[in-house]
Amino acid sequence: MLTNRVGDYFFSIGLFVLFWTFGNLDYSTIFSLSPFVEPDIITIIGICLLLAAMGKSAQIGLHIWLPDAMEGPTPVSALIHAATMVTAGVYLLLRSSPILEYGSTPLILITWVGALTAFFAATTGLLQNDLKRVIAYSTCSQLGYMILIAGLSQYNIALFHLVNHAFFKALLFLAAGSVIHAMQDEQDMRKMGGLSYLMPFTYTMMLIGSLSLMALPFLDGFYSKDQIMETAYGQYQFSGLFSFCLLTFSSVITALYSIRLLFLVFLGPPNGSKNHYISAHESPTFMAIPLVILAILSIFFGYLANDLFCGLGTPFWGNALFVHPNHSLMIDVHFGVPTSIKLLPLFGVILGATSLFVVYTLFPMRLVMIKLTSVGRSLYRFFNQKYFFDNIFNYFIITPALIFGYTFHKLLDKGALELVGPEGLTSLFTSLSKKLVSLDTSSIPHVALYIIVNLCVLIVVILGSLDPRYLILYLIALYLV
Numbered sequence: 001m002l003t004n005r006v007g008d009y010f011f012s013i014g015l016f017v018l019f020w021t022f023g024n025l026d027y028s029t030i031f032s033l034s035p036f037v038e039p040d041i042i043t044i045i046g047i048c049l050l051l052a053a054m055g056k057s058a059q060i061g062l063h064i065w066l067p068d069a070m071e072g073p074t075p076v077s078a079l080i081h082a083a084t085m086v087t088a089g090v091y092l093l094l095r096s097s098p099i100l101e102y103g104s105t106p107l108i109l110i111t112w113v114g115a116l117t118a119f120f121a122a123t124t125g126l127l128q129n130d131l132k133r134v135i136a137y138s139t140c141s142q143l144g145y146m147i148l149i150a151g152l153s154q155y156n157i158a159l160f161h162l163v164n165h166a167f168f169k170a171l172l173f174l175a176a177g178s179v180i181h182a183m184q185d186e187q188d189m190r191k192m193g194g195l196s197y198l199m200p201f202t203y204t205m206m207l208i209g210s211l212s213l214m215a216l217p218f219l220d221g222f223y224s225k226d227q228i229m230e231t232a233y234g235q236y237q238f239s240g241l242f243s244f245c246l247l248t249f250s251s252v253i254t255a256l257y258s259i260r261l262l263f264l265v266f267l268g269p270p271n272g273s274k275n276h277y278i279s280a281h282e283s284p285t286f287m288a289i290p291l292v293i294l295a296i297l298s299i300f301f302g303y304l305a306n307d308l309f310c311g312l313g314t315p316f317w318g319n320a321l322f323v324h325p326n327h328s329l330m331i332d333v334h335f336g337v338p339t340s341i342k343l344l345p346l347f348g349v350i351l352g353a354t355s356l357f358v359v360y361t362l363f364p365m366r367l368v369m370i371k372l373t374s375v376g377r378s379l380y381r382f383f384n385q386k387y388f389f390d391n392i393f394n395y396f397i398i399t400p401a402l403i404f405g406y407t408f409h410k411l412l413d414k415g416a417l418e419l420v421g422p423e424g425l426t427s428l429f430t431s432l433s434k435k436l437v438s439l440d441t442s443s444i445p446h447v448a449l450y451i452i453v454n455l456c457v458l459i460v461v462i463l464g465s466l467d468p469r470y471l472i473l474y475l476i477a478l479y480l481v
Contacts, residue, residue, distance in 0.1 A: 003065040007055015007089070014048030017041065031098035031322070039103060046106025049096055050113065057089030057143045060117040064389055067128075067136045074177025077132060078170040086143060087162055093150045094159055094321060100150075101324040107151050108239055114148025115232075115243040117141070120387065122253040126260070127383040131179065131187050134261055135172050138213060141250060142169070142225075148243055149228045152235055153327035156317055160309035161224035164302050168212035168220055171294035175206040178283040178291070179265060183276045189261065194270035198280045203266045205291045210258040212298045214349050215251065223302035225251070227310060227333075229345050234333035251345045255353040263360045 015025065021041055022030050034042065053059065058066035069080065080086060093100065093110065100106055118141045125137030142165050146158045180187055182199060196203040208219075215221035229251070232244040270277060282288070308316050312330055359366060370376040382388070418424050 001065075003062050004055045007052045007062055010048045010055075011052030011092075014045050014052065017045050017048065021045075027095075034099050034102050037102070042099060042103035043105045046096075046100050046103045047109065049092060049100070050106060050110055053089030053092050053147065054113065055089070056092070057086055057147065058117075058140050059089070059113050059144065059147060060120050063117065063121070063140055064386075064393065066140050067133050067386070069136070074132070074173055074180065077136075078173035078177070086139060087146075087166075090143065090146045090150065090158060090162055093147065094155045097150075097153075097155050098322040101153060101322055101327060107153065107327075110151030111148055111239045111243055112151075114144045114146070114151055115246045116144070118144030118148065118250045119246045119253075120144075122250040122257070123383055124386050126253055126257045127380055128257075129189055129384075131176050131189050131192075131261070131265065132173070133187075134189070134257055135169070135176055138172075138254065138257070139165075139169055141254065142213075144250075145225060145228050145247065148247070149231060152231055152240065152243075152329065153323050154228075154231050154329060155321040155323065156310050156314075157224060157227050157231060159321075160305070161228060163305070163309075164212075164220040164224045167294055167301060168209045168298040171205060171291060171298050172209040172213065174287075174291055174294065175202050175209060178202045178287060179206075181283065181287075182280040183272065184279060186272065186276060189264040191272040191276075192265045192270075193268040193272065194266070194277075195280065196266040198277065199266075199282055201282050201288065202291075205295055206266065207262065208295045208298055210262055214255045214258050214353065215345070216349070217346070218299075218303065220298050220302035223306045224310075226342070226345060230337050230342050231329055231333050233341050234329050234337045236332070236336075248345050248348060252348040252352040255349040256356050259353045259356045259360070263357070268360065 018030060019025055021037060022033055024030075051062075055062045066086070069077070100110070121137045121141035121144060125134050125141065128134045128137060142161070146161055146165075149155075149158045149161070179192070179195065179199070179202060182195070182202070183192060186192070212219040212221045215225040229244055229247045232240045232247060234240070283291075308314060312334070371380055385391070
């Protein structure tokens with residue numbers, strides 16, 4: 001919640017700037033007047049919308065809530081991470097396309113943020129050991145693809161990948177939930193293995209989802225994910241070429257952690273408790289039906305909807321998405337990108353997946369030996385600890401905030417406010433009352449003394465209000481007495 005408040009804060013600033021600039025927040029008014037607004041104001045609005053999307057769609061820097069949201073039930077995870085809340089930031093950028101198209105700076109920033117997130121999340125997920133956390137970082141990586149292609153002004157491809165991703169990622173999460181349920185809530189992949197014999201249906205579903213995530217031909221991910229990489233190269237600018245390199249490497253990493261997940265959970269030797277394997281079973285029918293539906297969609301939807309979503313001249317989007325004519329890349333991508341470049345990510349995925357599978361099958365100890373070296377241990381620690389983002393946030397933000405809050409509490413809340421506030425007045429009256437009570441000693445001479453003193457004070461007040469001379473005479477007499 002705190003991480004998303006950062007994004008919401010900048011989203012509020014963006015809304016205030018929109019209202020200050022256009023006079024209202026109506027879509028039609030804002031979109032029609034966007035071409036006539038100063039580029040600097042468009043830049044401010046675009047950056048605020050990007051920061052809002054970074055918080056909601058878990059982009060690098062504001063992503064830390066996503067892998068920690070694993071405590072919820074698996075169906076909830078499937079909805080949150082695949083189809084609903086996480087994609088709200090992507091949808092915000094897509095819906096705001098008529099604004100972003102008139103600012104070059106926000107588009108460049110969006111491209112770089114998406115590329116860095118895709119690379120960072122893929123490398124981080126490669127060495128995670130929690131089954132659902134691997135899939136969560138995969139979601140974060142795929143969201144980077146969507147943000148990146150939105151920065152390249154190809155909003156229809158971003159939405160196409162969003163829909164495709166919802167199918168195969170929900171399939172992966174629900175299949176992971178089936179595995180966790182069968183293994184008595186065990187989520188550590190190092191304590192699994194050999195489940196393909198005990199759970200062939202779940203293994204098939206997980207395999208379909210993983211192959212679609214790897215963007216192998218004729219599956220959902222192939223039609224949208226490859227288009228994103230081809231479009232990045234087809235922009236023929238530094239941002240596009242840099243993004244293409246990062247995405248190509250990220251796609252290979254995606255294949256690696258997908259094969260690693262399949263091998264550790266289903267294909268590798270059993271490493272879990274005997275009791276877990278004895279009770280392992282397939283999911284009941286009411287859990288299997290959604291898996292079958294999602295598997296079918298993960299295979300066929302991309303092929304069926306490709307021309308509808310991303311075809312040249314398709315009228316499907318109408319005026320919902322706007323691409324400036326200077327940013328149109330479809331013709332360049334279709335006819336200008338060499339075939340070798342288009343096939344490069346696919347070859348990288350196949351080579352990486354095959355190599356890791358062979359190593360896991362024939363030379364499993366080689367990976368252990370690499371991990372035990374100083375360099376391997378450092379790399380494993382760096383990626384397993386998520387680039388030390390949690391440590392950085394704790395050291396530079398959380399700890400100073402806690403120290404400041406403690407000091408503020410001791411000095412102001414427990415100090416100044418208690419002295420002059422209700423508690424201070426209460427303690428003042430209490431202490432005065434105790435002091436007055438302590439004057440009563442029940443001794444007759446003391447009582448007589450109090451009566452005389454009070455009488456003297458009363459006489460002084462009365463006489464002092466009449467004439468100062470009487471007050472002097474009274475004091476002299478009191479002294480003589």
